[in-house]
Amino acid sequence: MTTPAESIRLGDRGALARLITLLEEEDPAALRVLAELHPQTGRALIVGVTGAPGTGKSTLVNALAREMRKGAAGTPARTVGIIAVDPSSPFSGGALLGDRIRMRDLAGDEGVFIRSMASRGELGGLSRATDSAVRALDSAGFDVVLIETVGAGQDEIEIARQAHTVIVVETPGLGDEIQAIKAGILEIADVLALNKADLAGADSAANALQAMLDLGGPRADGWRVPVLKTVASAGEGVADLAAAVLRHNDHLHRSAAWEQRERTRIERNLEQRLRARLMEDWRRGRSGALEQAAGRVAAREVSPEEAVEALLADAAFAPGGAKPKGRKK
Amino acid sequence: MTTPAESIRLGDRGALARLITLLEEEDPAALRVLAELHPQTGRALIVGVTGAPGTGKSTLVNALAREMRKGAAGTPARTVGIIAVDPSSPFSGGALLGDRIRMRDLAGDEGVFIRSMASRGELGGLSRATDSAVRALDSAGFDVVLIETVGAGQDEIEIARQAHTVIVVETPGLGDEIQAIKAGILEIADVLALNKADLAGADSAANALQAMLDLGGPRADGWRVPVLKTVASAGEGVADLAAAVLRHNDHLHRSAAWEQRERTRIERNLEQRLRARLMEDWRRGRSGALEQAAGRVAAREVSPEEAVEALLADAAFAPGGAKPKGRKK
Numbered sequence: 326m327t328t329p330a331e332s333i334r335l336g337d338r339g340a341l342a343r344l345i346t347l348l349e350e351e352d353p354a355a356l357r358v359l360a361e362l363h364p365q366t367g368r369a370l371i372v373g374v375t376g377a378p379g380t381g382k383s384t385l386v387n388a389l390a391r392e393m394r395k396g397a398a399g400t401p402a403r404t405v406g407i408i409a410v411d412p413s414s415p416f417s418g419g420a421l422l423g424d425r426i427r428m429r430d431l432a433g434d435e436g437v438f439i440r441s442m443a444s445r446g447e448l449g450g451l452s453r454a455t456d457s458a459v460r461a462l463d464s465a466g467f468d469v470v471l472i473e474t475v476g477a478g479q480d481e482i483e484i485a486r487q488a489h490t491v492i493v494v495e496t497p498g499l500g501d502e503i504q505a506i507k508a509g510i511l512e513i514a515d516v517l518a519l520n521k522a523d524l525a526g527a528d529s530a531a532n533a534l535q536a537m538l539d540l541g542g543p544r545a546d547g548w549r550v551p552v553l554k555t556v557a558s559a560g561e562g563v564a565d566l567a568a569a570v571l572r573h574n575d576h577l578h579r580s581a582a583w584e585q586r587e588r589t590r591i592e593r594n595l596e597q598r599l600r601a602r603l604m605e606d607w608r609r610g611r612s613g614a615l616e617q618a619a620g621r622v623a624a625r626e627v628s629p630e631e632a633v634e635a636l637l638a639d640a641a642f643a644p645g646g647a648k649p650k651g652r653k654k
Numbered sequence: 655m656t657t658p659a660e661s662i663r664l665g666d667r668g669a670l671a672r673l674i675t676l677l678e679e680e681d682p683a684a685l686r687v688l689a690e691l692h693p694q695t696g697r698a699l700i701v702g703v704t705g706a707p708g709t710g711k712s713t714l715v716n717a718l719a720r721e722m723r724k725g726a727a728g729t730p731a732r733t734v735g736i737i738a739v740d741p742s743s744p745f746s747g748g749a750l751l752g753d754r755i756r757m758r759d760l761a762g763d764e765g766v767f768i769r770s771m772a773s774r775g776e777l778g779g780l781s782r783a784t785d786s787a788v789r790a791l792d793s794a795g796f797d798v799v800l801i802e803t804v805g806a807g808q809d810e811i812e813i814a815r816q817a818h819t820v821i822v823v824e825t826p827g828l829g830d831e832i833q834a835i836k837a838g839i840l841e842i843a844d845v846l847a848l849n850k851a852d853l854a855g856a857d858s859a860a861n862a863l864q865a866m867l868d869l870g871g872p873r874a875d876g877w878r879v880p881v882l883k884t885v886a887s888a889g890e891g892v893a894d895l896a897a898a899v900l901r902h903n904d905h906l907h908r909s910a911a912w913e914q915r916e917r918t919r920i921e922r923n924l925e926q927r928l929r930a931r932l933m934e935d936w937r938r939g940r941s942g943a944l945e946q947a948a949g950r951v952a953a954r955e956v957s958p959e960e961a962v963e964a965l966l967a968d969a970a971f972a973p974g975g976a977k978p979k980g981r982k983k
Contacts, residue, residue: 352953356959357959359957359959360958360959360960361955361957362952363951363957363959364954367954368956369951374898377706377707377708378706378707379708431700456958460958464736473969492973558880563821584952587946587952588945590950591948591951591952591958592944592948593959593963595944595947595948595951595958595965596933598958598959598962599933599936599944599962599965599966600929600932600933600967602931602962603929603932603933603936603966604925604928604932604965607928608930615921615924615928616917616921618924619917619920619921619924620917621915622920622924623913623920624690624693624695625693625695625696625914627692627922628688628689628692629692629785629789629920629923629927630685630686630688630689630692630923630927631689633906633924633928633931636924636928637928637931637932637935654792
């Protein structure tokens with residue numbers, strides 16, 4: 326009998342899909358399998374793709390996957406895992422639509438594995454689930470893992486940061502609100518794709534974006550973020566985009582920035598897991614404590630600040646709990 | 655000498671602005687002032703406005719503020735606080751653009767207070783800062799507090815949930831990706847505004863949205879989510895939107911759902927504050943522990959799961975720390 330970890334190492338897609346489903350639920354046995362697979366990880370190139378809704382990210386991700394499968398920029402063909410993350414779907418299966426489009430484009434290719442993830446309802450939960458799925462795909466031997474996020478909020482940025490290389494997707498001629506978004510999101514871009522570049526104003530938008538990106542000079546690690554025009558629906562510019570991703574990957578390795586990124590990536594993930602566990606541990610044996618405190622705050626008997634202090638102080642007396650001292654001011 | 659809390663109660667806008675700035679930084683003295691002001695809170699009607707970028711939320715919020723100032727639906731004039739939250743701007747002042755537009759529209763009205771908040775860099779931090787700002791405005795006597803979020807991700811949903819009444823803004827004729835977003839975000843709507851209703855397809859979009867919303871029948875509390883067509887830039891439909899918000903507010907009070915919402919609101923905020931404090935307490939006296947663990951995970955010596963267990967187990971030996979027992983499996 327093969328263990329689940331062995332099945333995944335041997336390329337069993339069914340076992341991989343089942344593991345990811347269990348990881349989404351943070352199943353303890355599945356997390357043990359993931360821990361067992363950890364030595365096999367660290368080989369995949371992890372690429373985050375983020376940008377506002379309507380920029381054509383899904384189509385671009387599909388086109389990029391096809392390009393990587395062929396062997397981008399004269400390199401050998403790669404296997405590709407895709408994780409489509411939808412933080413805006415806390416309750417329903419909003420990611421399903423994207424799934425169907427994707428299935429149609431990439432169906433029948435054994436070298437591609439596609440997975441959608443909706444929110445776990447709690448801030449940070451989706452981020453942990455995405456990290457777990459990336460590690461599962463990495464350990465299963467996928468050369469490239471593409472993490473696509475719907476939307477462009479803080480969550481998406483957080484998730485995109487789990488990647489080695491981040492592609493930010495923009496389009497020409499979007500409104501002021503989009504312009505405002507750029508400010509924050511541009512700072513996480515390693516490669517900028519100006520998609521729908523057949524629309525009017527693409528050239529001037531590309532120039533403006535490149536000028537904005539160049540404003541601060543090259544990054545500390547010497548990388549200059551390139552702006553690449555793409556028309557994902559027609560496959561235009563996608564080969565160049567794939568080449569830019571591979572070039573960034575080379576750059577990371579040559580400049581020793583790879584190790585730094587890998588460390589930061591892992592540190593963020595550890596912190597998120599730690600946060601969740603601290604809360605989980607706190608809750609144990611204190612059922613109803615938070616609800617009771619909320620009632621007192623609602624009645625204006627205590628302020629939220631006092632309630633939190635009381636809940637933390639109370640920890641020492643609750644069954645199975647003890648809290649770090651030295652916080653009372 | 656008046657204390658900061660008294661100044662704010664007495665309507666000193668400068669003191670209010672300074673307090674909110676300090677609250678954004680989670681300044682301990684500012685948090686004590688907020689605790690002191692807590693008995694004065696609970697009077698404001700808190701309205702969340704969320705929706706995808708490009709739906710014209712800022713313009714709609716401004717128009718709604720003007721309507722509330724006039725005294726919507728034949729009611730007395732209200733003072734309005736506006737908090738514009740931009741989770742997608744973790745580093746730069748992306749919200750500044752919206753600010754300028756807003757200032758132009760509402761400048762010179764003493765009954766309006768406007769504030770932008772960018773992300774605090776950490777998941778949950780912005781949510782706490784927004785809650786603090788809402789409470790400050792509430793204690794300063796503002797009748798209505800409008801929380802506007804850029805974007806439509808999980809963070810925005812989380813922030814919108816801090817409100818008593820949530821307006822979700824949609825527009826006719828957006829692409830598939832937006833349609834997919836709706837699934838999740840519709841479930842938090844109390845009132846749906848179909849803005850830019852002068853665009854083609856507005857009537858059929860409104861009907862489709864109303865049909866989607868009616869699919870599950872009325873809410874448990876008896877509320878039927880209305881779809882209202884607006885053209886915010888021309889002020890059209892805004893009076894009806896304001897009236898719907900007030901109607902929802904009445905409904906909450908009549909159906910006793912108000913208390914439930916207030917409880918849930920407070921409970922979520924307490925939990926967020928507790929989470930942050932647990933992590934903060936854990937960090938104390940353990941500087942470098944997380945970074946060291948990340949290094950071992952990067953070297954594939956231990957898995958992230960093992961690293962987290964080790965970090966939690968180590969708590970018992972670290973200076974000033976003790977952890978809840980009984981977790982080792």
